[in-house]
Amino acid sequence: MSLKLFPRFFWAPGALSALLLTSCATSSQAPDANAAAQKATGKLGIELKNFDPSVRPQDDFYKHVNGTWAKTATMPADRARYGTFIELAEKSENALKAIIEETAAQKDLQQGTDAQKVRDLYASFMDTQRIEQLGLEPIRADLQRVAALKSPNEYPALFAEFYRWGVPTPLAAFVGQDAKQATRYILYANQAGLGLPDRDYYFKQEPRFAEVRAAYQKYVEQLLALAGEKDAASAAKNIVDLETKLAEKSWDRVRNRDREATYNLKTVDELEKLTPGFAWKSYLKALGAENTPGVIVRQPDYFQALSEVLTKTPLPVMKQYLTYKLLDAYAPLLNKSFEDLNFQFRGKTLQGQEENRPRWKRGVEMVEFSLGEVVGKLYVERHFSPESKKRMVELVSNLRAAFKEGIEQLDWMSPATKAQAQDKLSKFNVKIGYPDKWRDYSKLEISSGDLVGNDKRATAFEIQRNMDKLGKPIDRTEWGMTPQTVNAYYNPSLNEIVFPAAILQPPFFDPEADDAVNYGGIGGVIGHEISHGFDDQGSRSDGDGNLRDWWTAEDKKAFEQRTSMLVEQYNSFKPIDQMSVNGKLTLGENIGDLSGLTVSYRAYKLSLKGQEAPVIQGFTGDQRFFFGWGQVWRSLFRDDYLRQMLVTDPHSPGPIRVNGVVRNMPEYIQAFGVKEGDGAWLPPEQRVKIW
Template sequence: MKLSNLKRFPWLLGAVGVGLLGSGLSAQTASAPRALGVDVANFDRSVRPQDDFFRYLNGGWLQKTPIPADRASYGSFTELADRSEAALRTIIEEAAAAPGSARGSDAQKVGDFYRSYMDTARIETLGVRPLRPEFDRIANLGNRAALPEQFAHLQRIGVQTPFGFSVGQDARQADRYIAYVSQSGLGLPDRDYYFNQGAKFAETRTAYGRYVEQLLRLAGERDPAAAARAIVALETKLAGSHWDRVRNRDREATYNLRTVAQLNTMTPGFAWAPFLRAAGGESTPAVVVRQPDYLEALNREFTATPLDTWKQYMRFKLLDSYASVLSRPFVQAQFDFRSRTLQGVEEERPRWKRGVGAVQGAMGEMVGRMYVERNFQPAARARMQQLVDNLMVAFREGIDELEWMSPETKVQAQAKLASFNTKIGYPDQWRDYAALEVRAGDAVGNATRANRFGFQRMVERLGKPIDRTEWGMTPQTVNAYYSSTMNEIVFPAAILQPPFFDLAADDAVNYGAIGGVIGHEISHGFDDQGSRSDGQGNLRDWW
């Protein structure tokens, strides 16, 4: 959710205000007493509101709230995320402490996953040994023809490869699932980090090379310095063909439908049939290539880069992906580069916080269900739906009153708005984790199996009807989103608490807080990206 985008649509905000005043709708009964809903302790009354309204309202909070050492920034979202995290900690640690949970139960899976992650004594003893089978698999690759299946295997276990593979709704035919292929393979945030001039970028590139070398040395690489140089050089070549962020925002340019035969023509040095078979994507009706010229450039690297360099690259990517569940030197190396160097974070997050995050990453909706049972009031769902309905009325009225929009476009805009779906709090149908196996004392194995489970669930969508009950966020996430292919707005349970939403507060407070979030998400359906999809989620020019 990018709240700054609201500034681009002042007519929407104006429509919200006018619509609410004129509609006569209210989510609150006249007789019900309401709390103030504003934390006056955050005010700085030494500042006159007419001089600095922001400081007047928030100065007290700014004075008493330092940025935690384990954070790069802090605000209302992170403050609520901390609350959500604390609630999850209680749930997860109770599951971890429960004796004799039935094998395969939610409590067993959550408890064993967390205990395994927190068992640092065993993790230190094992070192890098849990990854040995993967190292052996890489070492045994005999030729480049083995790369397609190997890349599919790595993607299944959550390891980055030179291209990304995913299954999602077809942007131009949103009633079916299709495979997507995208540029990937970089260890730095994007292509600019490899080429931009200036001391900061140069220092970051040097630090990255040291990081690559350090992980390889810890894993016993024969010549880690030479391997690191080769890996960074390979990534730099890949980065040279990456599209930049601006170009990647063009939804038309990043939709390029290809058959598998056409893919093979684009990359004669890389066979797609064995990759798709190993990835479980052979039933895709076609493939959407997001950056075609990147694949063509990648083909040159498939043939020009020595197999040994590809093996070094894969070993590093494996270590980088699993460093968090390896021994302390790997964890420290990853923190020093990925958090301290790239983000400016001064202090590593406590182990329990990282453990809670790992559980969420592996079985987010499982613990989300537990979270909702303890922390979400059913009445909040109904109240929130009323707020959304009222804002929809305001948007409808606002569209009709626009002077600059043609009558034909207004009809299309109203049709899209009428097709919006709203999800609030939690999924009506929870994700099934029966196929996920979690073993006590196996931190690396649990992470691997969780990655496999998530990948398999993704590819199994091919050929099936669109699952319109699916959520793209967990209930315990402090955020909200709009999906252009689903044409829906979604508000997880965790954001429906003060300061964004207060069931006990006056409507005016909630419209000013969560109302802004609702309006923001609705506006995404009509911004520079969302306006490219129609009410059925199909990418087409209707504006």
């Protein structure tokens, strides 16, 4: 998909090991037995050189496991954050570069083949000489089209066309499963059109946010001036004022998480009444979505207010706004002046990056988003073994069995709700490594000398593929991530958990490593994704993916009491500038982490079949399990990126994903002998257990 729309943002044993033993509970098992145990399990899988023995695991578990790494790691100049995920992402990136370069070296590639498209897309991005020569020419006709607007009646068709190119407007639409009728596809309408990362950026009064707003207006002005706007300062003020009005009407991210509140099914006629003056039928026709069975409006009062904003905004101001949106969207693909200006604000000011990413990396990124499954197929052939997939199948099976057992052991849930939960768990679909059916790119045209055209066509291809789902059966083979993505996800409407190949490697998963560490690492990730099916929002869907209430009133109340305690816990974390983690925004991910690690621990214990885990290098099995979790979240953040994360990201920062979870688990308390007065101590009555 479009590069401009989707930027990639989702340790020496020896003496150190001896020091660590002073702060960890150990076993009296004989050294010979320890050596034999490690030989049986392969390598340890724990990166001991990253540990900081000056920090006790009873006080700050994250720093104990990652402290030396945090002191010695260097943030790459082209990154806003760094850590395990970025290390693996760069490994994946280098693998893709090798694939692309080998493809480009092939001679006599036939036009229209996947290989030709990979070669020419990358070549179009790397041809900086041609990009410089073209200047603003690739979007000249689009700018002229905006300048020629004569009436607001033209907005619907133009907004739809912009959307097909990946250029933001005040609204967006996409096709997805109907949350309450999961056997059909339907169109969703969503608020959009802001140039800052979130609505709150327009209103927060802290000094740094005021500085960002001033820098943003200056960026808009400079971008317009570079494109030839005569009164760029006045135009920039108009644009920021318009976006501020849109932000005032926009829902915040906590409200947008509410799957019931954002489900508002309308007929097209009802939608036109909701937004008078905006011809939805024209918009849907231009979008290619005329045969949608209805429209699910995610923020109805935003769309009601949008009508007034569009009506009261003078046509010249709307032209300025749309001109800016075009320039901002395509600046990374234009000549160096536009590219540098875009990076200075979007990379440096907003996220703190010191340097733009090397061009080859951005070229690989463009191929990844436009032809992801083409290069993904080759990536899997080279970097994902059948043995790894087989081991993952076993791990997922064990985690599901542990979750099933955990449901039955819950003392706060009634038998009726437990039966519904078990039914949902039994219907989980699991996808591991790569798709069974690869995407067909035969209708996508790519040309070596047309970077902006390639981007437009690739984005429109993906949008059309999405719109073409309307009226068709649900495609349960589709993947929402490429195999080379270092991530995983749960989809509530499909009731599926998905684990791309690229995350199935150390430190998350190592087939040669100790089982305890794998259960703490990838096991925690598997448990996390399963738990999303039972978090505050995922639990609203049943086993068939339909949004419906399957809870008794008493059970729902008991669930909400526990989740509210978790909200308060995470609200207390202040990573920077006294800015707190938003416990409500991050609730789903925090439930996923806590419940995921809890169920993974249970699965690890079941895997031992009643036997005691061996002590390896002085560490008990339980300690190694928690080390496995702690080390996968090592991370560094630039200050501006961290501020943005706290406002926009439903995930807590890495250190909090470790410390916020383990202090709730009695198993951790026991494994490390945590006592009242220790930094990680949480009184038993304040600990949260959900699943």
